[in-house]
Amino acid sequence: MKIFKILFFLCMSFNWLNSQVSDDGIKLLVSKDSVSFYAFNKIGVTEYTILESKKLSKKYIKYSKPFPEELKNTELGALSSVYSKDGSVYFLYPGGGILFKYLNGVFERIDESFAYRNQFSGHFFEYKNELYLLAGYGYWQSNSLLTKFNFELRNWELVPTSGQMPKLGVNNGSFVLDGNILTVFDFTQRVDDLDVKNNNLYSLDLDKMIWAREGLLNKMLFAENKKDFKLVVEFEKSLLQKNLTDNDLRIITPKDNQIKFFKAEGLHNINAKTIIVGDNVVYPVLSADREYETLTVKNLNENIVFLNDEPLSNDFNLFVNYFIYVGVFCGALILLTFIKFKKEKFVFFLSENSLSGLNKTMLIDKDEQFVLELLANSKGRKIDNSFVLNYFKNSETGSDASVKRKNKVIDELNRKALEKFDIVLITKQSGKTDSRQVVYCLNPKIEI
């Protein structure tokens, strides 16, 4: 019986040890400062410090209080975490509501709320010692809610915001906090049960709680309807994005309106648990037998090769380019209008008693017919006044009467043509050799 009891206890201990081992992996990495970080699991936390040699020194602390029941069946990696300047690390339950705090070996729940489940994939961050959760997805719709944790009431409260907010919500977005400005971009919105990409760049002023639409994301760099980069790590005032399947990496700095592109050959095996600590990339690597994970530390700058940079939001360029096209278009339009009317010729047919053209006919008398024929057949379609006057001269009347008769015929001809065809037939010019001489010209747009 004794042997049996000993065996029984041995088996129990072995089972308990087994469960300890299985739960002892690196579940969640949280950056602390520029040289140290935490690796949390459900039993304890290891505080790592990166030495100059890139080796890690570590200090393991087992939680002094029982691990919260609420997280027993939840992957730690699913929690959102924030390192606070007072040394605490806060963890938010997926979807918002339940909040945990780690400080001095104690991992405990600190809220009196419940799992709201309306802000999945929202952005959990700290600003001026307050904890905020922005936007997310829940209950079949995305939202732009901003909630703040009230440490006195131990509950979350809604923070009203105004301005040009993304009304249809922000789901699965990218966020960068720089001073009091939180930049929000590269997110989707739920529209008619579909995730539709919003390609605008927004900012939220956390002092005034005012949203502003800053512009349109560079269309060449952000796909129309999907998120390209699976790994998104916020560090300092930038955001690192990397595809897990290739070596393309980009660092986005909204304040500078810049995306820098890099080739990251040495970071090919980084994964979704990656954090940035100072200049270092820290990520767990699974052992070959997939039994345990080891941490890898690599200097970011040494493992990436700069390729090029592009503006994050290029709508001003787009706007300017558009107006260059518009300027060219307007110039072409005016030029073509000029050419059309400059080259416009109207063909008329002259008979003994009529002038026909533009689907109309105008009756003319013998004198008018003579003037028109004279002009049409003359060189350069111009005639000196004296030539015309000769025709109107009459021995019975004086020269004044002849001039009056000639002027009357030409004026009458022009009046009738203007009325009938909306065109002036004959214009007056001063002579080239003698400016006192009048020269009559046929309208250059007319062919007779």
Add this chain to the structure above:
Amino acid sequence: MSELYLYLAFFITTLAVSFYLNSYINKLFIGNKLTDPVNERSSHKFPATRSGGISIFFTICLACAFGISTGQLTIPLYALLSVFFLTLTGFADDLIEIRYREKLFLQLFAAVLMFQTEYSINSFHGVFNIYELPYWLEFTCSVFVFVVVVNALNLIDGLDGMASFLSMKFFLVTGGIILVSRPEWFLFFPIIISALLGFLWFNFNRNQKVFLGDTGSLFLGSIMAFVLFYILDSESSLITDNLISRPLLAVLLLLYPLVDTLRAFIIRTYNNKSPFVADRVHLHHRLADKGYQHWQASVLTFFLSTFILVVNFFLYSLIGLIGCVALTIVLLSVFYYTFFK
């Protein structure tokens, strides 16, 4: 680059459709003896038809239907209803001459429809130190501006090319704003500009002259009013906010129609006439009377109003709103004494 090709493809196709429809509908109108009478106020001397508006309307409907069905274009529903309603009002007016009061009532109804879109004039954007407006004032302002814009465009449609050139200026400038802030609407702009170009060819044509008519002016005016609602709505985001004040931009976009309408109303009232009576006191009539050909007067007006807009764009950040208003008044006075007096 692929989007540029898309816009170009729509532009060229719509231009071809507009060209064909303008010619075809013009012949239909002539065949049915629906020609515009020549009277003492007319600037044209040949029989012409008022088929331009309906041709533009059908052209844009066809192109937009194609754009929407291929997922390249979206159009707000209530804006569509309002524009359709007003276009049909204009068509009826072209055919059977609706009385002014009845037309005003129909315009008010269309304005209320347009107000149902999510955009309206809900802020003065700091003019007179006024920002957000109470709902009743928002409604009143929106309806008033809608009616003014629609009628202003109708009133300047007195010379060949005038309404088309000024509409093109409006849509070319606002197109840039929409391209950035609501790219899903942008395709409409190459469509409407090419439709107007097709019409313009016939409007300038002596043998197959086509006028915009009330159909066209109300159609274009209601679209312009919607774009203005978008520009003046405080919740819409405009790239021009850092460059120019929104109310100033709105006025500059429609500078000639607004100035000419205001001037005509003042002169008629001063002469103890109804402000709505038709006469030849418009600025463009002065240009025509001074010997400018229609196309010259239209191009000149287009050029001058665009020049004032561009100058304001460049100088707003330096001289502010009041400085820009003063500058605009000075430029208008100089141009009036140089070209129109």
